[in-house]
Amino acid sequence: MTTASLAPAPLNPLLSDGGPALGDNEFAAIARIMMTEARIHLPPTKKVLVHSRLSRRLREHRLASFKDYIAFAERDAEELRLLVTALTTNHTHFFRESHHFDHLRDVLLPQLKRDPARSPVRMWSAGCSSGEEVYTLAMTLLGTERSEAEWLRGRDLRLLATDISEPVVRAAAEGFYAEATADGVPEPYRRAWMVREGAGYRMADTARALVTAKVLNLFGEWPMKQRYDVIFCRNVMIYFDDTAKSELEARLVEMLKPGGFLYIGHSERLIGTAAERMRSRGNTIYQRTDGAA
Structure with missing residues (x-):
């Protein structure tokens, strides 16, 4: 990667640690970049977080100021991608908001088992982070005993996992988790579908074979042509303003099969046309009812 300067930058005296300060104008420019590239809304309360996460990018390129860094990122597509990745929050864990997986197991799974074997089943974890969500989905479908997966x-059946951050998509594809992370998996599932490896666990081949992990910007072009039986998009829309939420939710609903389910985060809600086309089936669980048999 091309750097902006070969010589070490002078230390900025404005901060006690010698690093460059993040001014209001520079923060506003970074906020505009995040809105343009990912539709992520950065309020002024995120200024300290932005400074912390991007300071290392300045040090790596030996840049003296955030103004210089912004100019560099705007003319270097790879650095622009890394800027967005650095400011993307990736927090997740196995069986998070477990009532969603209870609903999947108790309501949807029996329906899938009754459907003809020729019917394709498609599920999507949108904003998958490092993959804990999509593998929780896989394990819920597979059951707590290997014999339960015979259906x-x-x-x-295919599970798509997407995220805007390339590093976390790679982690999802690898399916390896530290022991502390895997502790969040109930023992019957861990015993059936996770394999001890070194200091952690790797998802069993059967579970990994169900999952395809891809980099995807939710506000970019979606290459998928098929519709989905299930979409998980949880704790993602909290980072968007209402205009972006309404746009994304409408697109998600359109990607559902009639009768398909959308699962969103505990602090999120449906707005706009999405709210008109979906019916609540539980806490933050919605079913597409328009066009359904």
Whole structure:
């Protein structure tokens, strides 16, 4: 990667640690970049977080100020991608908001098992982070015993996991988790679908074979042509303003099959046309009812 300068930058005296300060104008410019590139809203309360996460990018390129860094990122597509990645929050854990997986297991799974084997099943974890959500989905479908997964034999079932951050998508594809992370998996599931490896656990081949992990900007072009039985998009929309939320939710609903389910985060709600086309089926669980049989 090209750097902006070969010589070490002088230390900025404005901060006690010698690093450059983040001025209001520079923060506003970074906020505009995040809105343009990812539709993520950065309020002024995030200024300290932005400074902390981007300071290392300045040090790596030996840049003297955030103004210089912004100019560099705006003319370097790879650095612009890294800027967005640095400011993307990736917090998740296995079986988070477990009532969603209870609903999937108790309501949807019996329906899937009754459907003809020729019916393809598609599920999408949108904003998958490092993959804990999509593998919780996989384990819920597979069951707590390996014998329970027999219903999948010959079935066309695929789970898509997407995120804007390339590092976390790689982690999801690898399916390896530290022991402390894997502790969040109930023992029956961990015993059936996770394999001890070094200082952690790797998802079993059967679970990993169900998952395809891809980099995707939710506000960019979506290459998927098929519709989905299930979409998980949880604790993602909290980072967007209402205009972006309404746009994204409408697109998500359109990607659902009639009768398909959308699961959102505990502090999120449906607005705009999405609210008109969906019916509540539980706490932050919605079903597309327009066009449904």
